[in-house]
Amino acid sequence: MHKKASNSDNIVKIFVTGGAGYVGSIVTAELLGAGHRVFVYDNLSRGKRAAVPVDAQFIYGDVEDDTLLRQSLASCMPEAVMHFAALIEAGESMKVPEKYFRNNTANALSLLESMLRLGIKKFVFSSTAALYGDPINTPIQESDALRPTNAYGESKLLVERMLEWLHRIHGLRYASLRYFNAAGAAGSRGEAHEPESHLIPMLLQVALGQREHISIYGTDYGTPDGTCIRDYVHVLDLAAAHVIALEALADRGQLVYNLGSGRGFSVRQVVEAARRVTGHAIPAIESPRRPGDPAVLVASSAKIQRQLGWKAKFEDLDQIIASAWDWHRSHPHGYNSTG
Numbered sequence: 152m153h154k155k156a157s158n159s160d161n162i163v164k165i166f167v168t169g170g171a172g173y174v175g176s177i178v179t180a181e182l183l184g185a186g187h188r189v190f191v192y193d194n195l196s197r198g199k200r201a202a203v204p205v206d207a208q209f210i211y212g213d214v215e216d217d218t219l220l221r222q223s224l225a226s227c228m229p230e231a232v233m234h235f236a237a238l239i240e241a242g243e244s245m246k247v248p249e250k251y252f253r254n255n256t257a258n259a260l261s262l263l264e265s266m267l268r269l270g271i272k273k274f275v276f277s278s279t280a281a282l283y284g285d286p287i288n289t290p291i292q293e294s295d296a297l298r299p300t301n302a303y304g305e306s307k308l309l310v311e312r313m314l315e316w317l318h319r320i321h322g323l324r325y326a327s328l329r330y331f332n333a334a335g336a337a338g339s340r341g342e343a344h345e346p347e348s349h350l351i352p353m354l355l356q357v358a359l360g361q362r363e364h365i366s367i368y369g370t371d372y373g374t375p376d377g378t379c380i381r382d383y384v385h386v387l388d389l390a391a392a393h394v395i396a397l398e399a400l401a402d403r404g405q406l407v408y409n410l411g412s413g414r415g416f417s418v419r420q421v422v423e424a425a426r427r428v429t430g431h432a433i434p435a436i437e438s439p440r441r442p443g444d445p446a447v448l449v450a451s452s453a454k455i456q457r458q459l460g461w462k463a464k465f466e467d468l469d470q471i472i473a474s475a476w477d478w479h480r481s482h483p484h485g486y487n488s489t490g
Contacts, residue, residue, distance in 0.1 A: 411450025
């Protein structure tokens with residue numbers, strides 16, 4: 152947690168779209184802890200009102216509602232916007248790609264247009280490792296080729312391209328933070344999607360008796376045990392990176408960073424770790440590959456470490472899963488009820 156600002160001169164007003172979601176709510180808490188004033192704008196289609204910190208000002212609204220969005224921005228007049236409001240299901244994006252281009256790409260453009268009209272020139276974007284598709288090199292560097300294998304990744308890549316042009320032409324200052332696999336919990340805030348499609352929460356649902364088994368999608372990848380390998384980064388580490396990146400925009404105009412631990416774990420390894428942490432057998436069944444799933448996604452976060460001093464503090468997979476397990480046991484039905 153960052154220290155609170157020592158005086159009013161250090162307080163920054165920040166407008167957070169999607170601040171009721173998993174990552175957005177935890178970043179909001181970190182921003183408040185750093186002494187900033189935060190306005191959360193969320194339509195609660197995926198986020199939860201209970202996840203929004205009490206010290207944040209909540210605005211119920213949809214980014215797609217241009218009029219309300221512009222009115223809200225004009226009323227708050229923040230120094231910066233952090234944008235988390237997006238659909239994130241890679242599998243779904245391969246069934247209804249148009250939904251992702253509308254929600255993730257077109258809505259981001261509407262937000263950016265409203266910001267520019269109001270003279271708001273700092274933007275922190277929740278991006279993704281899905282931009283890289285099937286990478287040639289591992290670990291992945293920010294300069295590596297961007298070639299998404301699913302429409303979700305493409306919808307985010309289009310936003311990054313817009314940001315580069317808006318920086319070049321209008322002087323927009325932005326940070327694009329490419330997450331690898333966000334995981335873990337932070338106190339009273341944890342990961343709860345409806346429906347759930349993320350590996351660690353689904354494993355914990357099996358351990359809680361809410362699912363019969365876990366499915367392993369694809370066992371014939373060119374990896375040591377045949378299953379996909381991913382880089383799991385604790386959500387508190389992600390949140391810290393957002394606060395640091397926002398501060399860096401004071402004297403930098405364009406920041407693009409990977410956010411990961413730099414270590415990769417296969418699906419089978421994650422299943423085994425969840426068994427160790429929970430003490431539950433967690434039955435697993437092998438299923439066909441899902442379209443658009445790259446075999447290996449592991450980050451090099453050397454650039455942000457070198458330039459801004461950020462490094463993942465939570466590197467132990469069991470520790471990350473244990474923090475999530477604590478939250479899921481106390482919130483067995485997510486934010487709908489507690490244990």
